[in-house]
Amino acid sequence: MTVIDQLFALFAEKGSGAYFGEDVTETAHALQCARLAEEAGADDALVAAALLHDVGHLLHGMSENIAKEGLDGQHEDAGAEWLQKHFGPAIVDPVRLHVAAKRYLCAVEPGYHDDLSPASQLSLRLQGGPFTPEEAKVFEAEPWYQSAVAVRRWDDEAKIPGLLVPDLEHYRPKLEAALLAR
Ligand code: FE
Numbered sequence: 576m577t578v579i580d581q582l583f584a585l586f587a588e589k590g591s592g593a594y595f596g597e598d599v600t601e602t603a604h605a606l607q608c609a610r611l612a613e614e615a616g617a618d619d620a621l622v623a624a625a626l627l628h629d630v631g632h633l634l635h636g637m638s639e640n641i642a643k644e645g646l647d648g649q650h651e652d653a654g655a656e657w658l659q660k661h662f663g664p665a666i667v668d669p670v671r672l673h674v675a676a677k678r679y680l681c682a683v684e685p686g687y688h689d690d691l692s693p694a695s696q697l698s699l700r701l702q703g704g705p706f707t708p709e710e711a712k713v714f715e716a717e718p719w720y721q722s723a724v725a726v727r728r729w730d731d732e733a734k735i736p737g738l739l740v741p742d743l744e745h746y747r748p749k750l751e752a753a754l755l756a757r
Contacts, residue, residue, distance in 0.1 A: 578661045579750045582630065583743050589633040596694025598736040601632055602743075607733035608726070610740040615729070619749040620665035620756065621722055626746055627666065628673050628726050630654040651675075663757040664719060672714070672723035673730060674702050679714045680727060681705035692734065 576584070590602030597604065609626035617625065631654030655671035677695070680687040682705045691699065699705075706714060714720055 578754060579747055582627070582750070585630065585633045586743060594629070594734065595632070595698065597692060597734045599734050601629060603738070603740075604733050605629060606740045606742065607735060607738055608729045609746055611729035611732055612725070615725070617725065618665075619752045620663070621669065621725065622746065622749050623662070623753040624666045624669040624722065625726050625729050626750075627654065627658060628670050628730060630657065630670070661757070662753055665722065665756075666753055668717065668719035669722040669726045672717060672720060673726045675706075675714055675717075676720070676723040676727035678703060678706045679711055679720070680724065682708070682711045691731065695731065 586602045586605065590605070591600050593599070594601050594604040599607070605626050605628075608628060609622055612622045612625035629650060631650030631652065634657055635650060635653050651671055651674045655667050658670055659667045677691075677699060681691075681699065688696070688699070688705065717723070
């Protein structure tokens, strides 16, 4: 089984659960996020990062109500750890940093926090809340922080119930290119 087939099997097996506290499934959320990246003209790696940013949710298999139970699954680390066996930093780092990007945007962008969904505001508290100015500076020193911020913005939008978007197979060529570019 190729890496891409493994990923698609993971979505098929685990992706039909609700995306944490939202009205879309994990797979629908991932596909909407990737589509937004594609529509924005993102390169192959960034589209792949958008598609795979929450793969940690599928890997750790925790309940969808984890945030309501007061737990943070640290899915960004679980996802990045798995992905780095196969993909380079252009994919791994935006995945690893997409939660940090939320904390960053809450610190530097007026109004960003208030526009987050209730579920995202709840998980923010478990994830440590908005960055301090010092933490924001440390984040900006990450080579891929802008990609992480881009993924984060698509992540925030990719929660529309019933939206029709291309399926996983549509992304196979981009994922293959990203694997080769490692
Ligand atoms: Fe997400």
